[in-house]
Amino acid sequence: MEKFDVIVVGAGHAGCEAALAAARMGFRTAIFTLALDSVAMMPCNPSIGGPGKAHIVREIDALGGEIGRITDETSLHVRMLNTRKGPAVRALRAQVDRKLYSWKMRQILEREPRLFLREGCVERILVKGGRVWGVALRTEERFQGKCVVVANGTYMRSLIHVGEVHYESGPQAQQTTHGLSRNLEELGFQLIRFKTGTPPRANSRSLNYDKMTALPGEKLPRGFSFTSKVAKRKQLPCWLTHTTSETHRIISENLDRTALYGGAIMGIGPRYCPSIESKIVQFPDKESHQVFVEPEGWDTQEVYLSGVSTSLPAEVQMEVARSIPGLENVEFLRLAYAIEYDCLGPHQLKSSLESKTIRGLFFAGQINGSSGYEEAAAQGIIAGINCGLYLRKEQPLILGRDEAYIGVLIDDLVTKTIHEPYRMMTSLAEYRLLLRQDNADRRLSRYGKDLGLLSGERYEKVQSKWYAVEKEMERLGTWRITPSQVITAALESVGSTPISRVVTGEELLRRPEITYSELRALGFESTFDEELQELVETEVKYAGYILKERRSVERFQAMEARVLPDWIDYDLVEGLSKEAAEKLNSVRPHSLGQASRIAGVSPADISVLMVFLEHRGRRLKASEKTD
Amino acid sequence: MQVENWVEDTIAAIATPIGEGGIGIVRVSGSEAISTIDKIFRSPKGRSLEEARNWSLSYGWILSDSGEKLDEVVVSVMRAPHSYTREDVVEINCHSGLIPLQNVLKRILGLGIRLADPGEFTKRAFLHGRLDLSQAEAVMDLIRAKTDKGHRLALRQLEGDLSKSIKEMRDELIGLLAAIEAGIDFPEEVGDMDADELISACQGIEDRLERLFATADSGKIIREGVDTAIIGRPNVGKSSLLNMLLRENRAIVTEIPGTTRDVIEEIVNIDGFPFVIRDTAGIRHTEDVIEKIGVERAMSLMDGADLVIYVIDGSTPIHGDDVELLKQLTGRTAVIVLNKADLGIAVSKEECTKLVPDTPVVRISATEKTGLESLEEIIVERVTGGLVDLSGESLMVTRTRHKQALKDALENLTAAKQTCLNGLPVDLVAIDIRGAAENLGEITGDTLQADVIDRIFADFCLGK
Ligand SMILES: Nc1nc2c(ncn2[C@@H]2O[C@H](COP(=O)(O)OP(=O)(O)OP(=O)(O)O)[C@@H](O)[C@H]2O)c(=O)[nH]1
Numbered sequence A: 001m002e003k004f005d006v007i008v009v010g011a012g013h014a015g016c017e018a019a020l021a022a023a024r025m026g027f028r029t030a031i032f033t034l035a036l037d038s039v040a041m042m043p044c045n046p047s048i049g050g051p052g053k054a055h056i057v058r059e060i061d062a063l064g065g066e067i068g069r070i071t072d073e074t075s076l077h078v079r080m081l082n083t084r085k086g087p088a089v090r091a092l093r094a095q096v097d098r099k100l101y102s103w104k105m106r107q108i109l110e111r112e113p114r115l116f117l118r119e120g121c122v123e124r125i126l127v128k129g130g131r132v133w134g135v136a137l138r139t140e141e142r143f144q145g146k147c148v149v150v151a152n153g154t155y156m157r158s159l160i161h162v163g164e165v166h167y168e169s170g171p172q173a174q175q176t177t178h179g180l181s182r183n184l185e186e187l188g189f190q191l192i193r194f195k196t197g198t199p200p201r202a203n204s205r206s207l208n209y210d211k212m213t214a215l216p217g218e219k220l221p222r223g224f225s226f227t228s229k230v231a232k233r234k235q236l237p238c239w240l241t242h243t244t245s246e247t248h249r250i251i252s253e254n255l256d257r258t259a260l261y262g263g264a265i266m267g268i269g270p271r272y273c274p275s276i277e278s279k280i281v282q283f284p285d286k287e288s289h290q291v292f293v294e295p296e297g298w299d300t301q302e303v304y305l306s307g308v309s310t311s312l313p314a315e316v317q318m319e320v321a322r323s324i325p326g327l328e329n330v331e332f333l334r335l336a337y338a339i340e341y342d343c344l345g346p347h348q349l350k351s352s353l354e355s356k357t358i359r360g361l362f363f364a365g366q367i368n369g370s371s372g373y374e375e376a377a378a379q380g381i382i383a384g385i386n387c388g389l390y391l392r393k394e395q396p397l398i399l400g401r402d403e404a405y406i407g408v409l410i411d412d413l414v415t416k417t418i419h420e421p422y423r424m425m426t427s428l429a430e431y432r433l434l435l436r437q438d439n440a441d442r443r444l445s446r447y448g449k450d451l452g453l454l455s456g457e458r459y460e461k462v463q464s465k466w467y468a469v470e471k472e473m474e475r476l477g478t479w480r481i482t483p484s485q486v487i488t489a490a491l492e493s494v495g496s497t498p499i500s501r502v503v504t505g506e507e508l509l510r511r512p513e514i515t516y517s518e519l520r521a522l523g524f525e526s527t528f529d530e531e532l533q534e535l536v537e538t539e540v541k542y543a544g545y546i547l548k549e550r551r552s553v554e555r556f557q558a559m560e561a562r563v564l565p566d567w568i569d570y571d572l573v574e575g576l577s578k579e580a581a582e583k584l585n586s587v588r589p590h591s592l593g594q595a596s597r598i599a600g601v602s603p604a605d606i607s608v609l610m611v612f613l614e615h616r617g618r619r620l621k622a623s624e625k626t627d
Numbered sequence B: 001m002q003v004e005n006w007v008e009d010t011i012a013a014i015a016t017p018i019g020e021g022g023i024g025i026v027r028v029s030g031s032e033a034i035s036t037i038d039k040i041f042r043s044p045k046g047r048s049l050e051e052a053r054n055w056s057l058s059y060g061w062i063l064s065d066s067g068e069k070l071d072e073v074v075v076s077v078m079r080a081p082h083s084y085t086r087e088d089v090v091e092i093n094c095h096s097g098l099i100p101l102q103n104v105l106k107r108i109l110g111l112g113i114r115l116a117d118p119g120e121f122t123k124r125a126f127l128h129g130r131l132d133l134s135q136a137e138a139v140m141d142l143i144r145a146k147t148d149k150g151h152r153l154a155l156r157q158l159e160g161d162l163s164k165s166i167k168e169m170r171d172e173l174i175g176l177l178a179a180i181e182a183g184i185d186f187p188e189e190v191g192d193m194d195a196d197e198l199i200s201a202c203q204g205i206e207d208r209l210e211r212l213f214a215t216a217d218s219g220k221i222i223r224e225g226v227d228t229a230i231i232g233r234p235n236v237g238k239s240s241l242l243n244m245l246l247r248e249n250r251a252i253v254t255e256i257p258g259t260t261r262d263v264i265e266e267i268v269n270i271d272g273f274p275f276v277i278r279d280t281a282g283i284r285h286t287e288d289v290i291e292k293i294g295v296e297r298a299m300s301l302m303d304g305a306d307l308v309i310y311v312i313d314g315s316t317p318i319h320g321d322d323v324e325l326l327k328q329l330t331g332r333t334a335v336i337v338l339n340k341a342d343l344g345i346a347v348s349k350e351e352c353t354k355l356v357p358d359t360p361v362v363r364i365s366a367t368e369k370t371g372l373e374s375l376e377e378i379i380v381e382r383v384t385g386g387l388v389d390l391s392g393e394s395l396m397v398t399r400t401r402h403k404q405a406l407k408d409a410l411e412n413l414t415a416a417k418q419t420c421l422n423g424l425p426v427d428l429v430a431i432d433i434r435g436a437a438e439n440l441g442e443i444t445g446d447t448l449q450a451d452v453i454d455r456i457f458a459d460f461c462l463g464k
């Protein structure tokens, strides 16, 4: 029997990052995929980034993952979102070439030393004495592994709905799997059922773009990866059109034929990605909804009709699409569908993503109830890293909510009861001014380097970049400007009030209307490029707010430091509400802080726990005295 | 051991103020409550309390350890979780009066039940999720309420008026936050929020908060009492006046000037308002070190007081020191008392009014107890007319903690508005608004995040 240190089940966005991390940490790693030609596939919109998600991609990049680099290499339309909404929520988003992305990832997997890529369907996890020891395939092959990462996405008992038609299938005509669902249940895991959906894909030649608005990409697109250069690149536009009253009429008349409202779908769908029918039902007053037409690749006619995800019957889908300006003669390449699948209630995992009950068994990606490629990749790299640390017998890497969006993501998954596929949003992070996409490298490169996932050279570059930023800020603090008529005129020309005394560059930059280019005009010399200038501006302009968040981080950390011992039986702690005791027993939070984030645990329950801890502490002290 | 008690043991205490109303209640709460009281209770038909229906009343007697009838009582049994504390609760309605109540309580405590700490029933109710934080505090205030007016206010707060109003404002803030966050997290689907709209929304909530905040001082006065200082030269009858207001002799009264050396503090109920009255050393120029310290204290008491009662001996011509000191009253809430009316009138009201306009003057005799009613009337008028707004159904903030939270929320909202006005990005505005919503949540005990996310999805059509 072939032996591995780590076995990864599934070569999606989670599996790939997990396998690469484990292999790069020096462990012999196998990765199994249902279909070799669909490695790192994007069955939904081939789009990476956006608020919260871009932050995650930058963080994965800082830890030494691949998603950022491949996205930059394969992007065909890049935009910076939220440029005027604040430094913390500025977010890069890219459309990528779907095929190319998958192909690049496959090449990386194939070439990685110590990594073994194999097509094959894992049907069973092999467990003995509460510890994982390998996997069994449908072909009855067995492989030995000290750690297993289950990252098999949305394939378990997956069921596709198109109107009144329901059939077993994975996304994008991939196969459904049954064995693993059954096996996980046998191993005592509780599975939940989620739903998601995807819109139709059209043949570009059938569309009339004259009736749509072109959305061009950024002139000088930036990259996700620290290693990518800002450069002028060829890009494709996206296009914007909208639904009409005719669209809404057709959908309303056929509501009972949708799988969703017809009652066929049992799974819970995401609120942030509703089907067009739920948008119309929930927001009846809205006369029109946006429809984005997005390219799927450089040399394909396939385009993605973003905004009209649906479970309507096939012929109604066509009618609906044709009621949209520019789509009057649309030809479909693929139909829209809703898909239901099994996933794991993630409260069964530790913050390291290891199972609470079976040692060496990790879970990552959509199987954990998340949605999105970025969220999957993030869990993947953390699971891969934690396999490595488990094998090295070291403490797992658990990123704090004050440290990374990845920390927020995993903490939310294992702590909160999720009711829909979990998507990252900036509003889920408490300290987002500290967790910016522009400082992910500063926050996390250390981990990447220490784990051996980031080269020393790369780490050095990150260090010197931030050293330069600090120097620049010092320079700004000492650079002085004296009031004069020229200066007054210059300030007034940008709508700024004149200065009446000598001020520093830093003081000036703190004014909302003053940016680097104004400082330059006033004589401040700098070699910084636009990206670095933005960094300095953020640190200077928002220093007060950043400090405020740092202070609340201190309070947060105090709560995180109050450890809840894992032997507590919450049923026996009197005073807790029944729901809280139940939730606490199931989540088993490691700290009072984590406990406070569990849905169903009220502030009153937290005071009960505080009293309990206090009381226990005093009793311990008392017994020490009597001993 | 003491700490362990809070969850496990059964507690008892007298639950109604002694001597008020016809009936007094001894309340027992905890898992042993029913079985313990059952041992000492006998109904005419010999029915056991263990069989009594929930919330039923049983008539009978509490027996002494020798089996004699201690008191005739009505007992109600409320089983967990349908009780005030969400534990098993037995309430024994006794004939009021200190003696029978204490006898019954003593009897219960003899059976291994612990005397409840002040507010412990409420604490349990809170810990068991029966009350939210502000309700629990209202009950605590109720327990401590010194007079009727405080009592009524506490009652209203208990019903959740404050909670409700604060929840409404918090809800509005969450709506604002959701609008901002939806625009941030779904920039391609949700339009930007209009800055002017944002500013006026903040302003609206700020105004409401400010009104609530303004009541904080009235609330404090009603809860903690009107801080009143009696000031005047030695021997004018300050201590006598205190005794008159108290209707008993607490302060030492002598004909020797400078009798009162230290500050004497008493609580008096005047027309439903609690007054914390401090009798002070007479003020005069002196070389006596001890008296000098007293004088300094009197001056600083005057500074700290909500209300100053300035006493003058009205039977002798006005003293130079008085002329000086009366001037100190300008701008304060004060009443001038011309004492010793029985000895003759040497100072006219007009003389005083000329020195301190807008300050009422009352003539009394502390020894003859004349003028008491009009003095009390004027004192209460001073309080309701300025210090406290009792008009209508306006809410009042009675807790220092609430006041602090409101203050923080106000600051955050002002900052949010300023951030908008400065043209800073909405991301930063969100931080302040989030802060304000969290501050309000501190009062009601709600946490924020899930609420905001739910609102985003409820209010906005999202998803490409
Ligand atoms: N006739 C008459 N005597 C009064 C009256 N009020 C107080 N006295 C007398 O005045 C003397 C001083 O009274 P106190 O009440 O001790 O005066 P005080 O202002 O507290 O004096 P110090 O504490 O010494 O500053 C006592 O002998 C009182 O009996 C009054 O209204 N009429």
Ligand SMILES: [Mg+2]
Binding pocket: B238, B239, B240, B252, B253, B259, B260, B280
């Ligand atoms: Mg005196």
